[in-house]
Amino acid sequence: MGTHTIEKIGGTTMSRSDELVESLFIRGREGEALYQRVFVVSAYGGITDLLLENKKTGTPGVYGQFASEDSSMGWSDALDRVAEAMDEVHGRLLEHPGDRSSADKFVRERIEGARTCLLDLQRLCSYGHFRLDQQMITIRELLSGLGEAHSAYVTVLLLARCGVNSRLIDLTGWRDESQPSLATRLDNAFADVDLAREMPIVTGYAQCSEGLMKEFDRGYSEVTFAHLAARTGAREAVIHKEFHLSSADPRLVGEDRVIKIGHTNYDMADQLSNLGMEAIHPAAAKILRQAEIPLRVANAFDPGDSGTLIDSDTSGAARVEMVTGLPLVALQVFEQDMVGVKGYDATILKALTRHDVWIVSKTSNANTITHYVIGTLKAMQAVEKEILSAYPAAVIQVRKVALVSAVGSNMAGLQVARHGLNALARAGVDPIAVQDTGRHVDVQFIVGTGEMTEAVKALHAALIETGAARTQKNRVA
Secondary structure (H helix, E strand, C coil): CCCCEEEECCCHHHCHHHHHHHHHHCCCCHHHCCEEEEECCCCCCCCHHHHHHHCCCCCCHHHHHHHHHHCCCHHHHHHHHHHHHHHHHHHHHCHHHHHHHHHHCCCCHHHHHHHHHHHHHHHHHCCCCCCHHHHHHHHHHHHHHHHHHHHHHHHHHHEEEEEEEEEECCCCCCCCCCCHHHEEEEEEEECCCCCCCCCEEEECCCCCCCHHHHHHHHHHHHHHHHHHHHHHHHEEEEEECCCCCCCCCCHHHCCCCCCEECCCEEHHHHHHCCCCCCCCCHHHHHHHHHCCEEEEEEECCCCCCCEEEECCCCCCCCCCCEEEEEEEEEEEEECCCCCCCHHHHHHHHHHHCCCEEECCCCCCCECEEEEECCCCCHHHHHHHHHHHHHHHCCCEEEEEEEEEEEEEECCCCHHHHHHHHHHHHHHEEECCCCECCCCCCCCEEEEEEHHHHHHHHHHHHHHCCCCCCCCCHCCCC
């Protein structure tokens, strides 16, 4: 293991990077004490939404408009809006006119280069011999890299003004004709880096022959971060967020009631990923776990706090670490003739997979299989139609529900299901279903969508606030 750390900063946090120069990047250090830290940066908040599509609403960005139009130039107007948004962000972050001018030039060069590429591709595909759909993943990768390159470049300018010898490590493959593997891309980029005297600022997107976007889509930056930590033998990997990894959403249960988790393991991180609360992308967690590199999740705006350490240690005391809620759709398939017959579950799984529906949990009995999933209305309708085509006699019920889960790296002996049901009863919440896998890492309560908040508050109060884990040193103020 090296003496350095690999640290990741998300997009929303990056948008406030001017606040982080002293508190996060410098931290009162001088000279060589500044270094042995590598920062992997995401695009500024909202930029990737403009480049691709809005992650929450699905509103198309440059990529979405280019994909849906044959000859219209709406995508070009969208690219102009990206340039304006980039200029607005670095205009706010950079104080020196020379730095602003340099960032303006950088944005123009990248934006116009991308525009020329898309125009050439659009013209080429106007001939019948060329298929645009075969190039869309490459376009998605090209556009993604623009955001990270911009934020990394601006961060280097910010740090240079403060006397930090930072260095831009652009992994986006801009105007690079080679197609190296990710390992080669990382090794070549760091071949001459002196971590004792330089602070590398690395783009979260890395162009490589594997195609990160194809496999991980917008989770690519954490995968780059994890691979970089493993390739360089980092002492520790750190993710800086705007909040502490705590026992519940403080907006639901109150800031005075939640506690910082402090220490947990990768098993717990996997459970959170499955529930849509990614401390880290599951693929990235696997890379770090296999490389035996601990992960720290820190609050970027609370630099004096050590955050939460995630490692492979399973020896901690039994406790419930988090209660979280997630709106879901319940897909219930009932077929009287299902009992004793194989194939029903496989057919349902194939339909869910084909229509890109995320499975969070499932239950089954003799003649009923229920999947609790995340999927659009259109996708669920397609799934229902496909299942009925295979099993015309099936009765399918689709309804909105909420999953409220008590999670911990070790909950053995705590009787979480019993105490949880009692807490819900006291709160007047009648659960639709309860599931305990027996591994003592999570217990799931399915409730009505309108009861999710009340269920989270009731379970948090019963399982965490009254538990031994509620100590003053871990409380999140």
